[in-house]
Amino acid sequence: MAKAPSPKAPSKSEVMANIATATGLTKKQITTVFEALTAEIGKALGKKGPGAFQIPGLCKIVRKHVPAKKAQKGVLNRLTGKVEDRPAKPASTTVRVRALKSLKSMV
Numbered sequence: 880m881a882k883a884p885s886p887k888a889p890s891k892s893e894v895m896a897n898i899a900t901a902t903g904l905t906k907k908q909i910t911t912v913f914e915a916l917t918a919e920i921g922k923a924l925g926k927k928g929p930g931a932f933q934i935p936g937l938c939k940i941v942r943k944h945v946p947a948k949k950a951q952k953g954v955l956n957r958l959t960g961k962v963e964d965r966p967a968k969p970a971s972t973t974v975r976v977r978a979l980k981s982l983k984s985m986v
Contacts, residue, residue, distance in 0.1 A: 924974065936981045945971045 889897070895913075899906045920940060923932035930942040950967040 933979075936979060938979055938982060939977045941975045941977070943973050943975050945973055 895906050895909050898904075899909050902909070904912075916934075920932050922928050924930065924940065924942045928942075932940045934940075947970040948968040951965040953962050954965050955961075956963050
């Protein structure tokens with residue numbers, strides 16, 4: 880039995896067009912709004928920002944610091960069954976996106 884093809888996610892231009900028709904704004908205005916939103920997220924998650932940004936009702940975006948990991952010697956690799964050395968990893972910064980309650984209820 881063959882599976883039915885899953886619907887494709889809308890492209891950027893399709894999203895812009897759908898929002899423009901729903902709000903009555905032009906595509907250019909919608910693009911400007913998204914650019915402003917991107918700039919605000921960048922400011923909030925940047926080094927001088929608070930490290931968190933919330934899109935009301937949808938998601939919370941958080942900057943997270945991951946500490947450095949020391950090198951390990953003689954660690955068993957579960958896939959191959961061999962004992963290997965793991966190199967050290969430097970500290971890094973990651974971005975986490977957490978869905979809020981109203982977004983979860985949409986699914």
